[in-house]
Amino acid sequence: MSTETLPQQHGRKHVVGHLVRHYLEMVVAMFAGMIALGPVWGLVWPGWSSTTEVMVLGMATNMAIGMSAWMAFRRHSAVAIAEMAAAMYLPFLVLLVPYWAGAVSAGVVFTGGHLLMLPAMALPMVWWRRSEYVH
Template sequence: MTTTTAMKPRRRWGRFALHYVEMIIAMFVGMFALGALFDVLGLSVSHSQYPELGYLVMAFNMSVGMAVWMRIRGHGWASTLEMCAAMFVPVVPLFPLLWLGIIDGGMLMLAAHVAMFPLMLAAMLRRLDEYAGCAH
């Protein structure tokens, strides 16, 4: 038997999960759309030749996708910038490992992309009411 009090937390976490999926989709849309545009314009960066710059451009592209979607959904700049930071923060410990030759460009990309997802989740949990509420 379900009561309205039992459904409310479920609905709240459902909204939160949906928003998380939306952020992932927006991130990939930005990455692929702007990446394709940069390719067409001849501005693409070789990830194998310039892994740092390649990653930063990709993080920028993902951030643009998420920022556009978050602003459409009515989020403020603080939460939007926190979500975008989740794209850039993973390289703080990874760039030195790359420079020391401990990891290569491929490992940089893999580790940074894996780290983004829990960082995005942490940013969302920090503002749980904003991401799980009905305001957006």
């Protein structure tokens, strides 16, 4: 568990409620980034989604931009923003290795990357920076 201590006035229900709310806000911001910035890639780089690597890293970038902007608006620390941005890329980078080896399909990279980023986001929220997300 976290080595951070929380103020005594915050009960468990309050803490969980804040963590869930912040988490859901970031997921919504990720979707907003994908929806708003996805078409921009098509204008700037036609055919950008023709390779798995570029497509998933482009989507991770769109999600990281959306989420980072929201977190900056909510006045999160630069370190917390960087951790959450890394959570967008790390699952895809991990899954690209077996993809390049021919062990998994592009669909596994796409779906698995999106699913794995959810716990990759939760981990720093709960274990490393809980107090930042509770307030």
